[in-house]
Amino acid sequence: MQDRQIQNDIDQLFHELDQQQNQHAHTTDDIPHIEANQEYDPNRQQWNVEIHIYPRAEPEEPTNVIESVPPIDQELQPGGRGPLQWMRQHTRPLVLLSVIICVCALVVGCLLYVSPFWTPTTTVTLVPVSHTLETRLIVSIGGSTDKTQSQVPGRILPVVTMSQARTIPITGKAHQDAQSAHGYITFYNNATYAQTIPAGTLLTATNGVQVVTDQDITVNAVSYPTLGQASVSAHATQAGPAGNLKAGAIYGPCCRVNISAVNGAFSGGQEARDYQTVTQHDIDIAGASLKSSLDQSTTAALQTQVQSTETLVTPLHCQQKMSADHQPGEEAASVHVTLDETCTGMVYQTQALQTFITQALTTQAKQQLGAGYTPSGDVHITTTAQGTTTIQATGTQTWVYQFSQAEQEHLKASIAGKSQAQAKSLLLARPGIQSVSLSNDAPLPDVDHIRLLFLTY
Numbered sequence: 001m002q003d004r005q006i007q008n009d010i011d012q013l014f015h016e017l018d019q020q021q022n023q024h025a026h027t028t029d030d031i032p033h034i035e036a037n038q039e040y041d042p043n044r045q046q047w048n049v050e051i052h053i054y055p056r057a058e059p060e061e062p063t064n065v066i067e068s069v070p071p072i073d074q075e076l077q078p079g080g081r082g083p084l085q086w087m088r089q090h091t092r093p094l095v096l097l098s099v100i101i102c103v104c105a106l107v108v109g110c111l112l113y114v115s116p117f118w119t120p121t122t123t124v125t126l127v128p129v130s131h132t133l134e135t136r137l138i139v140s141i142g143g144s145t146d147k148t149q150s151q152v153p154g155r156i157l158p159v160v161t162m163s164q165a166r167t168i169p170i171t172g173k174a175h176q177d178a179q180s181a182h183g184y185i186t187f188y189n190n191a192t193y194a195q196t197i198p199a200g201t202l203l204t205a206t207n208g209v210q211v212v213t214d215q216d217i218t219v220n221a222v223s224y225p226t227l228g229q230a231s232v233s234a235h236a237t238q239a240g241p242a243g244n245l246k247a248g249a250i251y252g253p254c255c256r257v258n259i260s261a262v263n264g265a266f267s268g269g270q271e272a273r274d275y276q277t278v279t280q281h282d283i284d285i286a287g288a289s290l291k292s293s294l295d296q297s298t299t300a301a302l303q304t305q306v307q308s309t310e311t312l313v314t315p316l317h318c319q320q321k322m323s324a325d326h327q328p329g330e331e332a333a334s335v336h337v338t339l340d341e342t343c344t345g346m347v348y349q350t351q352a353l354q355t356f357i358t359q360a361l362t363t364q365a366k367q368q369l370g371a372g373y374t375p376s377g378d379v380h381i382t383t384t385a386q387g388t389t390t391i392q393a394t395g396t397q398t399w400v401y402q403f404s405q406a407e408q409e410h411l412k413a414s415i416a417g418k419s420q421a422q423a424k425s426l427l428l429a430r431p432g433i434q435s436v437s438l439s440n441d442a443p444l445p446d447v448d449h450i451r452l453l454f455l456t457y
Helices: 002-023 072-076 083-118 280-303 350-368 405-415 420-428
Strands: 033-041 046-054 122-128 130-142 151-156 160-169 172-176 182-189 195-197 202-204 210-213 217-219 228-236 251-253 259-263 273-277 310-312 317-324 334-344 346-349 373-385 390-401 433-438 450-454
Touching: 122 420, 130 346, 130 350, 151 350, 160 280, 182 210, 182 217, 217 228, 280 310, 280 317, 280 334, 310 350, 346 350, 350 373, 350 390, 405 420, 405 450, 420 433
Parallel strands: 122 450, 130 151
Antiparallel strands: 033 046, 122 433, 130 390, 151 346, 160 334, 172 273, 182 228, 182 259, 195 217, 202 210, 210 228, 251 259, 310 346, 317 334, 373 390
16 A cells, blocks of 8 residues: 555656646756665565655856766666656656565465464364262161261151042943842742742733742641741843832732732842943052152151251151042942051251262272273262161262373374374274264374364263
């Protein structure tokens, strides 16, 4: 931009000189003397152009001296050319050359500055070897910590008893075929000898319904003034409610000489039908729902007694008793189930058990994994009551192989300049590396352009 301004200034100067020449006589005596100097300033990194214009001296009185040196205008304008044309031909190439040199210098500097950034960085993603350790310990709840006895501080909470009931619709279904009415027939004997009425004896009621006896029956002889008599079960020959006879629908002599019969009321006759029954599944579903609700209620009741430094052992140690108003197979529209639950609560000192399990896992890691592994994440502990004063504590934790800064630098140096296959082979041969992936397909660059990324699951 500055070189362009210089060029514009020079052109403006030439234009003004041309105007002055046009206004005056075109004689070489009127043309001023012009000098131009160009110098590069390394501190400011630019070209400096200086132009000096010297006016002509007033002409002296002519003398009789013969000029031995040609006029200066003839030296400055060979071939008869004017000084302005000569300056334009010699200064413009210099300005153009300076611009070209500045542009080249700027381009070369930029290239030298950004060349380190042209080298792509390769990200090497490493998945270290990891192991999930688990330890299970039977721990007693006591007054203090005793590692030799696997004991941590804790206490037993008062017993909580709760009861809940629920009525639910039943899902069982049953079918009953049409049923015949049943009842009894009483036979009277007016003969002086006993008589036997065989099974299957047919009797007809006044409404036309027929019944038959179910078994043989012997009727004793008359003993005046009392008639001999005997009763036997019978059923209607036609299934359905029509066989439900009123008492006395059969009355009078029948089937033998001196034998008469009278019926009692017949019942049980009905059409075929489908009906609902209680199933064991219905009772179990209601009981499970009640148990879930009761567990939450008893846990909440015991939780109110737990201090901030304690943890309640769950699930609780509970005893249940369940009852229902209908047994499986019975006909009903619903079943009412009641559940009684009695629970005992235990609490332990949270930090004490955490420390106890952590120490056990650390010892296990040293024995099974050796050096180089460090824990990743917190210890996850679950507890289960084993009785009124004992719990089973299960602790799990993930341990991951850890690379120091020196090891990381050594890994980068070992794969710098290697091909993809060589780099993966070298890394997978190192202990503690489970898998390797690279961000591109190019060979590995130098150490400064390799970035290691460790990914754990």
